[in-house]
Amino acid sequence: NAGVMQNPRHLVRRRGQEARLRCSPMKGHSHVYWYRQLPEEGLKFMVYLQKENIIDESGMPKERFSAEFPKEGPSILRIQQVVRGDSAAYFCASSPPDGGGDTQYFGPGTRLTVL
Amino acid sequence: DQQVKQNSPSLSVQEGRISILNCDYTNSMFDYFLWYKKYPAEGPTFLISISSIKDKNEDGRFTVFLNKSAKHLSLHIVPSQPGDSAVYFCAASDITQGGSEKLVFGKGMKLTVNP
Numbered sequence: 001n002a003g004v005m006q007n008p009r010h011l012v013r014r015r016g017q018e019a020r021l022r023c024s025p026m027k028g029h030s031h032v033y034w035y036r037q038l039p040e041e042g043l044k045f046m047v048y049l050q051k052e053n054i055i056d057e058s059g060m061p062k063e064r065f066s067a068e069f070p071k072e073g074p075s076i077l078r079i080q081q082v083v084r085g086d087s088a089a090y091f092c093a094s095s096p097p098d099g100g101g102d103t104q105y106f107g108p109g110t111r112l113t114v115l
Numbered sequence: 116d117q118q119v120k121q122n123s124p125s126l127s128v129q130e131g132r133i134s135i136l137n138c139d140y141t142n143s144m145f146d147y148f149l150w151y152k153k154y155p156a157e158g159p160t161f162l163i164s165i166s167s168i169k170d171k172n173e174d175g176r177f178t179v180f181l182n183k184s185a186k187h188l189s190l191h192i193v194p195s196q197p198g199d200s201a202v203y204f205c206a207a208s209d210i211t212q213g214g215s216e217k218l219v220f221g222k223g224m225k226l227t228v229n230p
Binding site: 004006031033035040041042043044045048056058059091093095103104105106107108109111 | 119121149151156157158159160161164204206216217218219220221222223
């Protein structure tokens with residue numbers, strides 16, 4: 001099954017450490033989206049990337065958060081100096097390059113816990 | 116500000132009956148709507164979608180209705196099955212000036228189908 005893959009599934013960090021979340025899109029997909037879900041909330045858009053380009057980062061916090069989608073390899077969401085409020089489920093989604101961006105297919109998520 | 120609203124946090128129905136999940140939106144620029152189903156500790160799974168040029172889309176037991184004038188859509192599941200028990204998210208596609216196609220999610224509604 002060549003679905004969207006995310007790793008790790010669970011990540012525990014202490015305050016001040018860095019968190020790196022990885023996402024491999026579905027085969028043939030070149031659009032990647034990152035969403036965050038806080039407890040009892042819906043998913044909130046963070047960033048939209050295509051290969052080597054950030055298209056929309058309007059949902060990204062201004063500090064400590066960054067994302068990339070290199071030419072080779074997975075997309076990375078990086079959170080520096082994590083704080084307890086960063087604890088959430090982070091979902092990656094992908095869509096094909098041919099204008100099918102309306103339907104996004106999600107990975108299983110990474111659950112980040114900051115101690 | 117919540118642009119996509121799912122005002123009922125939960126719904127309980129008997130197996131075999133119809134489940135009706137409602138969703139309201141405020142942004143008249145939304146032109147594509149989706150329903151996702153989510154089990155605990157998993158990512159959202161795409162269920163069904165509808166374009167704003169249609170008022171109904173059907174796929175097996177699932178039908179989505181769109182009332183653009185009321186900015187309202189609903190998901191009908193009939194007959195409901197215990198395996199349908201999950202959290203259902205309504206989402207709208209927000210195409211921005213830069214060509215981004217981010218999804219705006221409601222907070223979700225927990226459906227329980229009792230045997």
